[in-house]
Amino acid sequence: MRTSTLTVTLTALAAFLALGTGAHAYDGGPVADGGTISGTVVFDGAAPAPEKIAVTKDKPVCGEEKVSPALAVGADGGIANVVVRLTNISKGKPLEVPASNPVFDQKGCEYTPHVLLFPAGTTIDILNSDGILHNVHTTSEANTSFNQAQPKFKKKLQKTIEKPEMGIKVVCDAHGWMSAWWISQDHPYYALTDAKGAFSMGDVPAGDYDIEFWHETLGKHMDKVSVTAGGTATLTVKMAKK
Amino acid sequence: MQLVHGASHRKGVVPRVVLGTRFPDGFRTAVLALALATTTTTTACAPSWVATAFERVRPASRQAEAWLLFQRHCRSCHGNLGAGDGPYAATFRTPAPDLRPLAAAAADGQTLVEHILRGSPPEDGAENAMPAFGDVLSDRQARAIVALLAHLGRELQAEDSDGARLFRARCASCHGPSGEGDGPLAAELIPRPRDLTRSWYRFRSSPSGEGPHIADLSASLERGLGVTAMGRFGALGHDRIEQLAAFVGALTTLDPDPEQATGAVPPAGGEEEIARGRVLYDEARCWQCHGVDGRGDGPSGRELRDDGGRASLPANLRRPWRLKGGVDVASLARTIGNGLNGTPMPSYGEVLETDDLWALAHYVRSLGEARPVVPIVLPVRRSTRRLPRDPNDRYWTTLDPTSIPLGPQSFVAPRWHRPAIDVAEVRVGWFADELAFHLAWDDPFEDRASEDVALVAQSVDDPRRPGRWRLPDQASLRLIRVPEEGPLPPLEGHEDGPLQARLRWSSEAQQPSEVDGCCASASFDNGRWQLVLARSRVAPETRQLLRPGARLALSLQLWEGSQGEHGPRHAISSWIPFTLPEG
Numbered sequence: 001m002r003t004s005t006l007t008v009t010l011t012a013l014a015a016f017l018a019l020g021t022g023a024h025a026y027d028g029g030p031v032a033d034g035g036t037i038s039g040t041v042v043f044d045g046a047a048p049a050p051e052k053i054a055v056t057k058d059k060p061v062c063g064e065e066k067v068s069p070a071l072a073v074g075a076d077g078g079i080a081n082v083v084v085r086l087t088n089i090s091k092g093k094p095l096e097v098p099a100s101n102p103v104f105d106q107k108g109c110e111y112t113p114h115v116l117l118f119p120a121g122t123t124i125d126i127l128n129s130d131g132i133l134h135n136v137h138t139t140s141e142a143n144t145s146f147n148q149a150q151p152k153f154k155k156k157l158q159k160t161i162e163k164p165e166m167g168i169k170v171v172c173d174a175h176g177w178m179s180a181w182w183i184s185q186d187h188p189y190y191a192l193t194d195a196k197g198a199f200s201m202g203d204v205p206a207g208d209y210d211i212e213f214w215h216e217t218l219g220k221h222m223d224k225v226s227v228t229a230g231g232t233a234t235l236t237v238k239m240a241k242k
Numbered sequence: 243m244q245l246v247h248g249a250s251h252r253k254g255v256v257p258r259v260v261l262g263t264r265f266p267d268g269f270r271t272a273v274l275a276l277a278l279a280t281t282t283t284t285t286a287c288a289p290s291w292v293a294t295a296f297e298r299v300r301p302a303s304r305q306a307e308a309w310l311l312f313q314r315h316c317r318s319c320h321g322n323l324g325a326g327d328g329p330y331a332a333t334f335r336t337p338a339p340d341l342r343p344l345a346a347a348a349a350d351g352q353t354l355v356e357h358i359l360r361g362s363p364p365e366d367g368a369e370n371a372m373p374a375f376g377d378v379l380s381d382r383q384a385r386a387i388v389a390l391l392a393h394l395g396r397e398l399q400a401e402d403s404d405g406a407r408l409f410r411a412r413c414a415s416c417h418g419p420s421g422e423g424d425g426p427l428a429a430e431l432i433p434r435p436r437d438l439t440r441s442w443y444r445f446r447s448s449p450s451g452e453g454p455h456i457a458d459l460s461a462s463l464e465r466g467l468g469v470t471a472m473g474r475f476g477a478l479g480h481d482r483i484e485q486l487a488a489f490v491g492a493l494t495t496l497d498p499d500p501e502q503a504t505g506a507v508p509p510a511g512g513e514e515e516i517a518r519g520r521v522l523y524d525e526a527r528c529w530q531c532h533g534v535d536g537r538g539d540g541p542s543g544r545e546l547r548d549d550g551g552r553a554s555l556p557a558n559l560r561r562p563w564r565l566k567g568g569v570d571v572a573s574l575a576r577t578i579g580n581g582l583n584g585t586p587m588p589s590y591g592e593v594l595e596t597d598d599l600w601a602l603a604h605y606v607r608s609l610g611e612a613r614p615v616v617p618i619v620l621p622v623r624r625s626t627r628r629l630p631r632d633p634n635d636r637y638w639t640t641l642d643p644t645s646i647p648l649g650p651q652s653f654v655a656p657r658w659h660r661p662a663i664d665v666a667e668v669r670v671g672w673f674a675d676e677l678a679f680h681l682a683w684d685d686p687f688e689d690r691a692s693e694d695v696a697l698v699a700q701s702v703d704d705p706r707r708p709g710r711w712r713l714p715d716q717a718s719l720r721l722i723r724v725p726e727e728g729p730l731p732p733l734e735g736h737e738d739g740p741l742q743a744r745l746r747w748s749s750e751a752q753q754p755s756e757v758d759g760c761c762a763s764a765s766f767d768n769g770r771w772q773l774v775l776a777r778s779r780v781a782p783e784t785r786q787l788l789r790p791g792a793r794l795a796l797s798l799q800l801w802e803g804s805q806g807e808h809g810p811r812h813a814i815s816s817w818i819p820f821t822l823p824e825g
Contacts, residue, residue, distance in 0.1 A: 057541045133527035135588035139549060144452065147581050149588035151526040157592060173586030174530050176545045 026187040028094030031203045035227035038200035039235030041082045041193050041213060047073035048241075053177045055109070061130050062109035066177050069114040071217050078197020079239060081115040083166075083183055083214045085190040086204070087222075093203045095188045101125045101158070104170075104180070106134045106150070111170065111180035115216075117192050120164040120184045126150065126157040134178075139169045143184070147173075166214065181216060206231075213237055305393065308386035310415050313427055315375055316387070317471060318650050318659040322412070324391045325477040329469035329563070333649030333664070334733075335616050335816040336364075336371035342395030351388035358384040364729035369817050373653040405489025408482055413490075416471060421493040431471050432660060434552060438493045442549060442584030445567045447576055449591065453494055459487035467566040469664070506596075508571040511604030519605025522598055526590065531556035536609040539686040539769025542586075544804070549584040556586075558684055558769070561665070562610035569610060575603035614645035614665055620796070620820035622670045629671045629678040631763045633772035638680045641669040648800060648813035653734035661813030662802035670820060678776035679719055679745070681798065688766040689715045689749055689803035713803035714750035719775055721745070722817065724793040730817045733797060734810075745775040749803070779822075788822055795819040 051068035072080040097119050105112045107129040118124070128134055128150045136157065137147040142165040150157055161168070164186035172178040183190070191199040206229040213221040218239045225233050313322065319338035321327040326340035341354075348354055359381065361374035379387070410419065416435035418424035423437035436442065445462050446454035463483050466474035475483065509515070523529065523536075531546065533539035536559035548554040562569040567577040579599050581589030590599065623641050630637050645667050650659045662685070669680040721743045722731060747762040749771075764773040779788050788794070795817040801807040 056545075133530050135586070137586065137588065145549075145583070147583070147586070147588040149526065149581070149590045149593055151590075151593060153525065154593040173546055173588070174527075174542050 025090070026095060027091045028188070029091070031093045031205055033229040034093070034203035034205055035230060036200060036202045036232040037086075037204055037209075037211070037225055037227060037235065038198070038232060039237065041079045041084075041197045041199070041215075041237045041239060042077040043073045043079050043197075044238040044240035047077060055177070058109065058130075058132050058175070061132050062175065066110065068177070069110070069179070071215075072195070074196050076196060078193065078195070079215060079218070080193055080195045080197065081215065082193040082197070082199070082218075082239070083115065083117065083190065083212075084193065084199045084201070085185065085212050085214075086187070086201075087210045087212050089187055089189050089204075089209060092205050093188055095119045095186070097122050103127060104182075105129055106136075106172070106178070109134075109172075109175050109178060111178055113180070115181045115183065115192055117183045117185060117190055118161070119188065120186055121160065121162060122184070123158050123160040124182070126159060128152065128155055128157075133174055134172050135174055137171050137173055138182070139171075140165060143168065167216075211235070213239065215239060218242065304386045305390050306411075306415075308383070308390035309411070310426060311379065311383055312387055312390060313415055313471070314430070315378065315652075315657070317473065318652070321477070322471075322473040322475060323477045324394055325474075327466075327474050327477070329466075329473060330649040330664070332615060333647045333816070334371040335368045338371075341391045345388050345391035346395035348388070348392070351385065351392065354388045354391075355381065355384045358387060364732075366727065366729055369730040370653070370732045371816075373657070377655055405485040408478070408486050409489050412475070412478070413486070421490065427471075432552075433470060433548075433554075434550065435472070438490055440494070440584075443494065444582040444585060445577075446580060446583070449580055449589070454491070456487050456491045459490050460484060461568070463487060465568060468564045469660070470566065506572065506575075508575060508600055508603065511571065511600070511607070515601050515604045516608045518598075519601040519603070519608075522594070522602045523605055526594065526602070528602075531586065532559055533686070533769045535768045535770070536560055536606070537684045537686065537769030539684075543686055546586040548586070554585050555686065558686070559606050559609045560611050560684065561613075562607075563613045564664075569607070571600070571603045571607050574606050575599045578602055578606075611645075611665075614647050616816050617644050617646060617818055620644050620668060620670055620818050622672055622820050622823055624823050625671050625673040627673065629673045629676060629774075629776060631761055631774055631776070633680060633682075633763060633765050633774045638669055638671075638774075641671060641680070643667040643669050643682070644818075646798065646815050646818055648798065648815045651734065651799070651810055651812050651814045653732065653814075654810055656810055658807070658811040658813075661800075662805040662807060663800045663813045666798055666800060666815070668796075668798070668818070672779065672822060675779045676776055677779050678774055679796070681717060681719070681773045681775065682770060683717075683800055684770050685715055685766075685802050686769050687715075687802070687804040688771075689713060712750075713806070713808050714748045714801075715771065715803050716749070716799075716801035716808075716812075717747045717771075717773055717775070718799040719745045720797045720799075721777075722795050724795050724817075724819055730795065733814055733816070743777065745777055747773055747775060790822050790824045792822045793819060794822070 048071065050072070051070070053066045053068055055062045055064055055066060069081075074080065101123050102116060102118050103125045104116055105127040109130060116124070126136055131152040133149065133151045135147060135149045138145050142163040143161050146159065148157060148159070161182065161184045163184065165184045168182040168184065170180040170182060189201055189204060191201045193199045204227045206227050208224065208226050211223050211225045213223070219242050221237060221239055223235065223237060225235060227233050312324065316324070317328055319328045319330050319333070320341055321331065324341040326338050328338060331338040345351060345354060357372055358379060359374060359376035361370050362372035364370045375384075409421070413421075414425055416425045416427050416431060417438055418428065421438035423435045425435060428435050443454040443458070445467070446452070446458045448454060448458070460483050462472075463475045463486060466472060475486070478486070529540050531538075531540040531542045533543075533556075538556045538558035540556060543556050546554045546556065557565055559565070567573055567582065577587070579589065579591040579594075581587050594602065621642055621644065627637070645665055648661060648664050648666060650661050651657065652659065663683050666681055666683040671678045671680070724730070745762070747764060749764065762773065762775050764771060797817050798815045799812050801812045
């Protein structure tokens with residue numbers, strides 16, 4: 001009995017350790033003759049009307065009403081702010097922290113951009129363009145959660161997100177309707193769909209890949225894509241309400 | 243900047259995830275092994291700490307059951323350990339005693355059992371401070387509670403100071419056997435007990451988002467967290483507190499620093515410092531949540547949620563005994579600088595200079611009012627003019643206010659152990675044949691009849707479904723003739739008896755209402771109700787005019803609608819005597 005318990009315990013520990021280190025190492029270097037993945041994410045069904053949120057305070061700055069940024073479907077059915085990424089790539093172009101820090105602004109009591117993608121290790125410039133108190137409150141698992149006050153006299157804060165993490169939620173407790181997502185990446189093959197639902201990523205080494213589409217309200221969609229040297233793989237993906 | 247920081251180099255966060263090497267008692271390894279070893283049918287051969295860490299609180303154990311019952315029914319006055327240091331121990335005229343020596347000294351404990359089941363007999367000039375619990379406790383349970391108290395009285399000498407055992411015996415009832423905040427009492431508590439394995443430690447000297455220092459945990463255990471169910475555990479003694487803090491520190495997923503934080507010493511704060519703090523309070527928009535007068539009534543208050551999605555009300559800075567993170571200037575500066583993890587209270591450490599943090603802390607400290615004790619007697623002013631109905635009339639400011647404490651309505655079921663309001667200000671005026679009472683109390687939300695509001699804190703034993711409700715704010719003032727001798731009447735019950743009269747007010751009434759032949763008139767500003775209640779100076783029992791020298795007493799009851807108070811769920815004060823002045 002003792003032996004079996006010990007064995008199970010050790011096996012369990014080993015399994016957990018393997019999972020714990022699960023983020024496989026990514027090997028970055030020059031990519032010759034890479035291909036491109038591009039495509040569109042469209043809403044499956046009739047596009048829902050944008051959700052309106054009544055503003056309850058700071059109306060001179062925030063306005064009377066906000067349109068929820070959670071689900072934005074364009075005229076042709078394209079879904080904005082879908083995070084597209086390869087999930088099984090271990091070698092490709094180098095992951096580089098951007099030369100100038102990405103900007104995350106609070107303006108008119110909205111976050112711009114609503115979804116921010118960046119490589120792990122990036123420092124984000126958090127601006128308060130409104131002359132009122134906001135607080136930047138993140139909920140993280142891999143990184144450190146923080147809740148930082150940003151009164152009107154603090155125009156710029158800086159925060160560095162050290163570790164890769166899908167979906168750090170950002171909210172402002174002072175203005176309950178404000179929300180955003182930060183996505184911290186461990187390799188450079190990611191993209192965000194634009195207002196028409198279009199995306200594109202280049203310099204992808206030829207091969208077969210798993211590709212993931214994630215949207216904050218529509219959830220995850222997995223697909224497969226084959227990239228040929230110098231070629232362009234085009235995908236059209238439909239996402240629907242769960 | 244950080245006001246205080248770890249004295250030692252902080253360990254890296256990454257390698258500590260699963261190895262369990264940081265946990266000398268192997269606790270985390272045990273969690274892992276048990277969670278994953280699904281084929282293991284017995285832990286009989288596992289090391290003893292596995293069984294220790296996972297043994298549930300078994301109601302079969304009489305002492306464990308007594309502990310649960312004591313925490314549920316007795317803790318708010320007598321304290322978690324029965325030491326007479328609960329948050330409402332001194333609310334009523336007869337303070338809650340330290341029960342441990344009483345139980346330890348009693349031969350068979352029968353007297354204490356009687357007091358638990360039938361209430362203690364009131365002394366002359368006082369009311370029934372100890373309610374009867376015979377409706378919720380059996381004779382056997384009452385005896386088990388007395389035995390537990392006797393044990394707690396002896397424990398300080400006898401019990402070993404093993405952190406895991408102490409945790410299981412004294413913390414698991416709320417925080418759960420493995421500290422995940424899921425103990426048997428958790429569902430009925432507001433605020434909910436903390437999940438100690440998560441990174442949401444609020445009262446820390448470490449920066450926003452980081453784990454606490456072990457010394458922070460010890461301080462929380464010693465101090466207790468305001469008026470919540472997490473009371474003072476100082477009665478355990480210093481050594482046991484240390485053991486417990488070390489054990490709890492090992493539960494968190496963040497790295498608790500075993501080193502003592504190096505606390506900065508606050509500069510002396512004068513008028514100038516406070517004035518500068520007041521400007522900063524406005525500039526940094528602290529009032530957005532805490533309100534312009536600091537009464538926790540800011541425009542954002544109602545919608546604030548903690549990381550668990552539960553209502554998280556901004557603190558009323560004028561009630562320092564309710565502040566959970568400590569009330570000295572250093573603690574306040576630390577809370578402002580580091581924020582409270584997992585709550586909407588953000589960190590200002592990166593946006594304010596050190597000097598400004600101190601100034602703000604001094605200002606917040608200056609807002610704090612002393613917690614009142616039960617007054618011996620209320621002053622009554624004989625007026626030379628008709629008493630104004632308007633609570634904002636300047637006349638009322640010429641009368642000296644008396645602050646009276648209110649406590650939990652624990653006299654009739656359903657008892658209510660977390661009253662939203664625990665202090666009120668009373669002024670009494672008398673003109674011709676009329677008595678008038680000017681009342682003022684803090685309430686973050688003006689609950690008006692015209693709007694249904696989402697309750698910000700609903701208890702599990704409340705029969706109403708979650709949702710939007712119309713629960714008004716209410717006040718009730720009961721008047722009695724003080725008997726020549728003997729005890730005062732019970733605080734609850736015997737309503738409208740021959741000696742009593744009751745003046746009521748509800749925010750539901752749009753217009754000043756007629757009560758007992760006269761009037762009520764209220765106004766709400768900056769998180770504070772003011773109310774005038776008046777009635778004819780007629781003796782309740784005889785309908786004859788009360789003469790100068792007549793001895794009366796009042797007891798006040800207050801309801802905060804948004805926080806789910808209605809019916810027996812309210813705050814209540816002792817009888818406060820007053821005499822109509824001669825001449």
